[in-house]
Amino acid sequence: MTCHGFYAATTDAERIAAIVAAVPRGQLALRTGVLSGLVVVDVDPAHGGGASLAELVALGLVPRTLWVRTGSGGVHLYYRHPGREIGSRPMPNRAGIDVKADGGYVVIPPSIHHRTHQPYRWGDVLAEPVEMPPALIDACLPPAPAESVTRPAVPIQTTRARGISNPQSLLTSTLNAVRNAPEGKRRTTLYGAARGVARMVAAGAISHADAIAALTDVGQQVDQTARDIRAAITGGFHDEGIAA
Structure with a gap:
């Protein structure tokens, strides 16, 4: 519904009111990450998140x-962003828990869930988000890559362009x-990542050569064959109207 999804988020109250008036049944969402100063721990009980959350509480990781x-019966826990990069991804080794931070967003009250038709509701006691304890920060980070992982020979360069205010964070989250x-x-x-990176190429946020290099490297990291890597990149770029 916006030109660059959550990268076109706004804090302009009049613009927000106009969006709500234009699409009164749409869902409201909050961009997470360093710009909003928030990290959200997204717990989905349908995929085992309840048990994982109970373990995190027992360990003192989620104050x-x-x-x-x-609206789906889960929980969003809001914390202050620690200032270091926290990507949006599944929390390692915690079933049913996702981390929404740099490169992500969460739906907020009073939106209605598209499937259950139930509203998102603030918890019983409104409060300010608290600071993330160091152990929670560590739990949100991806596992360290193996020593044998291939890295690009030249650092990938990104540039702010056409509404993409943090292209490096977007690229990291995509990869x-x-x-x-x-x-x-x-x-x-x-393939989906290739489409996302192709849109960055079209916006001028990353060069064509760097985009191919980054996607090829990440494909090698997850043990894809050269043929499958090329097919995924070519297909993704083609579907975004860019030659690979």
């Missing part, structure tokens, strides 16, 4: 903070989706 009951994809879905995830 009481501002929270939302989601991390491939790194964290389960076996069997890595090629399709690489």
Whole structure:
């Protein structure tokens, strides 16, 4: 509904009111990450998030903070952004828990869930988001890559362009989706990443050569064949109207 999705988010009250008036049944969402100063721990009980959250609470990793009951019966826990890069990704080794931070967003009250038709509601006690404890920050970070992982010979350069205010964060989040994809879905995830990076090329946020290099490298990291990597990149770029 916007030119660059959540990268076109605004804090202009009049513009927000106009969007709500134009699409009164649309969902409201909040851009997470360093710009909003927020990290949200997204708990989905349908995929085991309840048990994972109970374990995090027992370990003292998730202190009481501002929270939302989601329309699907889950929970969003709001924390202050620590200032270092926290990507949006599944929390490692925690079933049913996602981290929404740099490169992400969450739906907020009083939106209605598209499937259950239930509202998102603020928790019983409104409060300010609290600081993330160091152990929670560590739990939100991806596993360290293996020593044998191939890296690009030249650092990938990105540039702010056409509404993409943090292209490096966007690129990192896009590539991390491939790194964290389960076996069997890595090629399709690489294709989706190629489409996202192609849009960055079209916006002028990354050069064509750097885009190909970054996607090829991440494909190699997840053990895709050269043929499958090329097919995913070519297909993704083609579907965004860009030659690979």
